[in-house]
Amino acid sequence: MGFFGRRHAPGRDHGTAATTTALVVEAAAPPEGGPVLGPGSHGALRIYADLGSGPALHDGKIRMSDEHWLVPGMEIPVTFNPDGRFEVDWESVPTMEARAASGDPALADPIAARRKVAHALGLTQAETGTARTDRFNRVLEQAATHTAPPGKLRAVVLIATIRGRRRIVGDSENASTHDQVTYARPSAAVLAVNIPGRTPCAAYVQRFKCEVDLLEPLWTPLPALVSAGDPADIEILWDEVPAHDAQLMDRIAGSRAAQQSRTAQVDAFAATTLPPASQMQQLAADSAMRALQYVTDPAMRRTLIEQYRAAGIDVGEDP
Numbered sequence: 001m002g003f004f005g006r007r008h009a010p011g012r013d014h015g016t017a018a019t020t021t022a023l024v025v026e027a028a029a030p031p032e033g034g035p036v037l038g039p040g041s042h043g044a045l046r047i048y049a050d051l052g053s054g055p056a057l058h059d060g061k062i063r064m065s066d067e068h069w070l071v072p073g074m075e076i077p078v079t080f081n082p083d084g085r086f087e088v089d090w091e092s093v094p095t096m097e098a099r100a101a102s103g104d105p106a107l108a109d110p111i112a113a114r115r116k117v118a119h120a121l122g123l124t125q126a127e128t129g130t131a132r133t134d135r136f137n138r139v140l141e142q143a144a145t146h147t148a149p150p151g152k153l154r155a156v157v158l159i160a161t162i163r164g165r166r167r168i169v170g171d172s173e174n175a176s177t178h179d180q181v182t183y184a185r186p187s188a189a190v191l192a193v194n195i196p197g198r199t200p201c202a203a204y205v206q207r208f209k210c211e212v213d214l215l216e217p218l219w220t221p222l223p224a225l226v227s228a229g230d231p232a233d234i235e236i237l238w239d240e241v242p243a244h245d246a247q248l249m250d251r252i253a254g255s256r257a258a259q260q261s262r263t264a265q266v267d268a269f270a271a272t273t274l275p276p277a278s279q280m281q282q283l284a285a286d287s288a289m290r291a292l293q294y295v296t297d298p299a300m301r302r303t304l305i306e307q308y309r310a311a312g313i314d315v316g317e318d319p
Helices: 096-101 110-118 131-145 245-272 277-292 296-310
Strands: 002-007 017-027 041-050 057-063 073-078 087-088 150-162 166-168 178-182 187-194 199-208 222-227 234-236
Touching: 017 057, 017 110, 017 131, 041 073, 073 166, 096 187, 096 199, 110 131, 131 150, 150 199, 150 234
Parallel strands: none
Antiparallel strands: 002 057, 002 087, 017 041, 017 073, 041 057, 073 087, 150 187, 150 222, 166 178, 187 199, 222 234
């Protein structure tokens, strides 16, 4: 099984194969159900790799597998062939279940994993925003204030990856059907378990389904109870998850808050780097008077003075 992709960046030597470690930027999870895992079934893949001339993005396809799939933030061994395509050394890549059991950081802390990808791509926090992280931190702080039944711990769960289940939607008689992936039916998933005051861990769940319609399945923080002796024994408190409309309103509020924060940062920067308004007006007047020194034609001079005055610039003489 391998990857097949095309490069984005030119300049690579096509004479020999090159083996390197690539960072997964975007990857698909193979849905369960339907003719998904037959021959020719592939999902999109984007990696970030350096072949000697600098790191670059490379797009390709991942062949679907019940055991192996990838998530952003994972590092994988790849070989770029002379024709520009690339393959993965699957023998060196554990199964998804094994990676969860080993505490793969990309699964245990998907927020940090995506921050790692953004940093590698040169994106700043101002460009990516903090709304999702802030939302997660709020729910985690709330979990720390709640009590749990004996033998249980309050936690917050993130869906690090979920396969979902494929279904056919539409009117088959009129040939207007299309595939759709639903998370409301059981499928394999990896959950990132966050217990206040403890290091995050990952749990592979063979049959997980969303009891509430989630606006962002991979980003919604889910309140949960976890067994004190087994972090993989997880009960999602679906009654505490906001309804779809409430999730939407929270996203809108978060977007507005982020925009206001960016505006405040711009205003603060301008206040520390630009001169006061009075100084700006004086600078404009000085510049206008220097320009008038070289204008000797009375009509042209009068026209320029009128234009300066219309713009609120006082040059100290009448037109």
